[in-house]
Structures are given as C-alpha cells and as structure tokens.
Amino acid sequence: MIYFKLIGSFVFTKDITDLKEVIYKFLNENTKKILTKNGEIGCSINDFKIEKNILTIKFESNQLIRAHEVLIRLKKELSNFTGKKFKIGIRDVLIKYFDIKMESKKSLNIKNLPYVKNIEYGDKCIVILFDTESENKITYSEIEKRIPDRIITLLKNKMNDYGGKNEHWELLWESEDKKFKFKEDPTKVMEKEGWIKRGYNRGQWIYGPQATHLFRTFEKITLKELLEPLGFSEMIFPKLVPWEVWMRSGHAQGVYPEIYYVCPPKTRDPEYWEDVKNIYNITKEIPIDLIENKIDSPIGGMCYAQCPSFWGFLQGETVSIDQLPLKVYDHSGTSHRYESGGIHGIERVDEFHRLELVWLGTRKETLEMAEEIKEKYKNIFENILELKWRTAWVTPWFMAQEGKKGLSDMEGAGTVDYEAITPYNNKWIEFQNLSVNADKYTKGFNVKSQNNKKLWSGCSGIGLERWTAAFISQHGINIENWPDKFKKYFGKLPLGIKTL
Ligand code: ATP
Ligand code: ZN
Ligand code: MG
Ligand code: MG
Ligand code: MG
Numbered sequence: 001m002i003y004f005k006l007i008g009s010f011v012f013t014k015d016i017t018d019l020k021e022v023i024y025k026f027l028n029e030n031t032k033k034i035l036t037k038n039g040e041i042g043c044s045i046n047d048f049k050i051e052k053n054i055l056t057i058k059f060e061s062n063q064l065i066r067a068h069e070v071l072i073r074l075k076k077e078l079s080n081f082t083g084k085k086f087k088i089g090i091r092d093v094l095i096k097y098f099d100i101k102m103e104s105k106k107s108l109n110i111k112n113l114p115y116v117k118n119i120e121y122g123d124k125c126i127v128i129l130f131d132t133e134s135e136n137k138i139t140y141s142e143i144e145k146r147i148p149d150r151i152i153t154l155l156k157n158k159m160n161d162y163g164g165k166n167e168h169w170e171l172l173w174e175s176e177d178k179k180f181k182f183k184e185d186p187t188k189v190m191e192k193e194g195w196i197k198r199g200y201n202r203g204q205w206i207y208g209p210q211a212t213h214l215f216r217t218f219e220k221i222t223l224k225e226l227l228e229p230l231g232f233s234e235m236i237f238p239k240l241v242p243w244e245v246w247m248r249s250g251h252a253q254g255v256y257p258e259i260y261y262v263c264p265p266k267t268r269d270p271e272y273w274e275d276v277k278n279i280y281n282i283t284k285e286i287p288i289d290l291i292e293n294k295i296d297s298p299i300g301g302m303c304y305a306q307c308p309s310f311w312g313f314l315q316g317e318t319v320s321i322d323q324l325p326l327k328v329y330d331h332s333g334t335s336h337r338y339e340s341g342g343i344h345g346i347e348r349v350d351e352f353h354r355l356e357l358v359w360l361g362t363r364k365e366t367l368e369m370a371e372e373i374k375e376k377y378k379n380i381f382e383n384i385l386e387l388k389w390r391t392a393w394v395t396p397w398f399m400a401q402e403g404k405k406g407l408s409d410m411e412g413a414g415t416v417d418y419e420a421i422t423p424y425n426n427k428w429i430e431f432q433n434l435s436v437n438a439d440k441y442t443k444g445f446n447v448k449s450q451n452n453k454k455l456w457s458g459c460s461g462i463g464l465e466r467w468t469a470a471f472i473s474q475h476g477i478n479i480e481n482w483p484d485k486f487k488k489y490f491g492k493l494p495l496g497i498k499t500l
Helices: 017-029 067-086 142-143 147-158 186-192 207-228 243-247 270-283 287-295 308-313 363-384 397-402 438-444 464-475 484-490
Strands: 002-012 045-052 054-061 090-103 116-121 123-132 169-174 196-197 205-207 240-242 301-304 326-330 332-334 349-363 389-394 414-422 429-438 456-463
Touching: 002 067, 017 045, 017 067, 045 067, 054 067, 054 414, 067 090, 067 142, 090 142, 090 147, 123 147, 123 429, 169 464, 186 196, 186 456, 186 464, 196 207, 196 429, 207 349, 207 363, 207 464, 240 438, 243 308, 243 438, 270 287, 287 464, 301 332, 308 326, 308 438, 349 363, 349 438, 363 456, 363 484, 414 464, 429 464, 438 456, 456 464, 464 484
Parallel strands: none
Antiparallel strands: 002 054, 002 090, 045 054, 090 123, 116 123, 169 389, 196 205, 240 301, 326 349, 332 349, 349 456, 389 414, 414 429, 429 456
16 A cells, blocks of 8 residues: 655745635545545545635645645636636745655665655665755655655565566577586687687677687578578667667666766867877876866766667658568677676676667568568577577566566566576576567657557567577587588688787
8 A cells, every 4th residue: 555645835826814704614525536546545635724815735645645645736726716716826836745655565766766865674664755945855846756656665665576587587498408518618718729819898798700700600690591482671870878878778777777877078179188198298197186176977888688779760760561570780890888797708798799680560461470580490499500599588678677567568578588597507688578668669769650450569689699699509600510500601710810
C-alpha cells in the first residue's frame, strides 16, 4: 500500500473570508466525485482553514486516488465554483507539506532524489518527505508534471530489483554436449601467439592480422548465411551519441556508470589553446587540469548500444508499407563501455566490435523476422562454428534499464541471450543477444507507418570479441582443429607481425 499526506494552500485572487461558509459547504458536499473511485472513497480532505485569500486543506489518501491528483482536480472544481459564482479565481497553489509512505519489506539505498528532503525506513515503510521550503522545493508545477508518480515508479522498481545482478534468466534451449580438448584461456593463447596485444587504454586490444581475419570471417559468415539471405542492407550509424538519442531510446534512464563521455573544446581558436601547447612542448607533460577548464560539458558519449543512433534516420517519418519489414545492419565502428574493474580478457572489454541488426515492421512482421533470424543463427552456431551454446530468456534490456514492471501490452517482446561455454573456466558467456523491442523505439523516435499501424522493432547485437572468446576457447587456436565449414570461410591464416 501507498499512503499520501499533503497540505496545500489555494491562493485566490481576492479575499475569501466572507465566503467561508459557502466554500466549506462546497467542500463538504460537492467533492464526493473527485474523492471516490470505483465507488470507494480513496481520499479525505480535512482541516480547512481560510485566511484572507488563502484556503488551506489537508489531503490524506491511499493509492486508489492519490492526494496530489485530488489537489489538481480540486483546484479545477473550486475555481469553477468561485469563478462562476463570485468572479474569483485561483492564482496559485502552494505545497505546505507532502509525504508519501510506501510499504516495503526492505530499506532502499537511495540518496539525492530531486524535490525530496528526506527518505526514511521504519515500520516496514519507506517514508518520502518532500522538500517544501528550500529553493529546491516541490511546487504545484512539479505536481502537474507528475513528478511524485515518477518518484514512486522509481522506488517501486528499486524494490523489484530489476537490472544488474537480479536479472531474470530462464533457459530456452541448449545444444548437445560436446567434449572439449582445448582448455585454455583464449585471451592468453592469442596473446602468446601474437594475434592480439593489449592497447593503451583499459579494456582495449590491438588486433593483429590473424585475430582481425578471424573477426572478418565471423562477419563474412554472418553476411553470407544470414544478412544476405534475409535481405538486410548495410548502413552506417553514428558512433558519437548526443543526449537526445539516449533520451529517446531510454538509455538516459540508467546508463551513466558505463558511458565514455565526450566533451568538445570550448572553442577551436588556436590562440585559446596556445598555453596548453606551450606547456606540453616545454614540459612534455599534458596539462590535464588546464585542458579540463577548456572543454565543454559532455554532449553525450561514445556508442554504447549501436541501434539508438540509427533511429535518427526515421525520426518523425512515416514509413511506407512496401518497405516493411525494414532490415538494416551496421558494423561501422567500435562500441565503448566503462566496464567494471578486473577486465582481463577479450570477453569483457571497454572497446569492442559489434555488428548490430535492426528490423522494423508490424508486430507480426517483427516477431516473424526474429524467428527467421534465430533459425539462421542456429545454423551458424550448430553447423559452421560448431559451438556448445544455449539461449536464455532474460530481462529485456529496456526493462533492466527502465525497470518496467510488466509486459502486458508487449506480448512477444523481450530479449534472448545467446551464451557459450568457455571450457577453461567452465563459465557461460553472453556472446550476443536478440531483442524484440515492441514499440519502444518507434514510439521514442516517433516513427509511423503509412497505414497507421503500430510499428514494432527488433535488434540483435553480435559481439565479435565474444564470438572469438567462445570459438577459440572451445576449438583452440590451431586452425587444423577447427570445424571444416568454418575453415572454408576462414581460408588462409594471414602472416602475423614478427618482432625480434
Ligand atoms: P554483459 O551481460 O556481458 O555485460 P550486456 O548484456 O551488457 O553484456 P548488451 O548490452 O546486451 O550486453 O550488448 C549486446 C552484445 O554486445 C552482447 O551480447 C555482447 O556480445 C556485446 N558486448 C556487450 N558488452 C561487451 C563488452 N564489454 N565487451 C565485449 N562485448 C560486449
Ligand atoms: Zn539494439
Ligand atoms: Mg554489460
Ligand atoms: Mg547481459
Ligand atoms: Mg545483453
């Protein structure tokens, strides 16, 4: 249950002391409609007080009709009443006190909620006390913008623990067991053989000719076995992502700890940068502090998920039906994530290489395309890469990010993770995924279809580092031992770069 207590003052355009009786009568007798829902009283109003032109009321409610909702409706009713009868309007509503009590089995570790003065846990309840005094106080305008409801949603999601460690996971399918002869760490063997070298940045690798050829082989297989047969067209999606894209895609709701932020210079005037250049040239040290002062706030970040940047192409557009289902893919650049510490191997890196497929159509078309793609993947992993792999139904990323509770009007939407075992540590890694995103993107980017049918979309991210980790850890680095069909695609191993 959730309980609301709010004290609000209506500021009238004129003194209403003389109207005390009629206004109280109105409040006592004419407000049933706004205090009742489904025949049940959800909110009570009490402690009326009139001082000059100000009427103060205490609202107490449960979640059936939220007190702040009643405040909005009462303002309308009251100003109608006094307006028509006495030509007096309401010019402001002041929030004097506001708290929300939510039942919760556990305390939540939350700090710094906007408009909130204090959050306390006790008696199996979380009590949110709004700030009604300081310059950061909640005002009627925030009430109108449904800020309290967003705070409630946020807390509810925290209680449900969506995202992160408690991601929902449910096995869908698993390939037959395999015996593995190779039991080594793929990163270590590739490093030893000179296929890859550590880059300068954390979680970054420089891929030598052999590893690069392996990546390109994976891409070729995807192209020949999946993208071409299913009619996907290649596009190039931008890799620097401004805030607006993430606001529309929903990533803005939670992706902050993993972003590589991008800051442009305050100006490109060479003179402005003169001191930085001089200091570097004389001291041979980069004056980071000085640079920090000369760059702007982040305008966004480096590519985190590939597909959000695609949607700018269709934003506000109407797609003609004969184009549907629309099928495109991108593999034009890197993705970047600030991953958690202790990233050793290529499985989890800060800079990675990925192909992303995006398709859109009606709900039916989108779901059918997802099934076709899954079939093609199955053929690749079973017959060409010959992997031990499995699929699992997981919390869709947009639920994990946004903490959506149910999928009621999204039936069929969700995410399938593809996982492979890495025998050296006997762990499963997610090497790609496939999501049906319902109308999340088409709504966020306002994309319509010609016949006004609701458009759905799907996407699938193929992580080349992850494919490599899965493949090498199961088949080893000696290409003689690789599956025949794969060898055909791979061809000759390029010469590596030898150093003395
Ligand atoms: P994980 O659960 O391993 O952190 P994720 O669920 O965060 O991965 P997604 O956001 O689903 O990853 O991204 C789609 C695909 O991108 C993943 O299936 C994976 O192949 C690849 N990928 C994501 N993060 C990384 C990373 N840090 N290093 C290499 N590949 C990655
Ligand atoms: Zn995507
Ligand atoms: Mg991740
Ligand atoms: Mg995952
Ligand atoms: Mg994932």
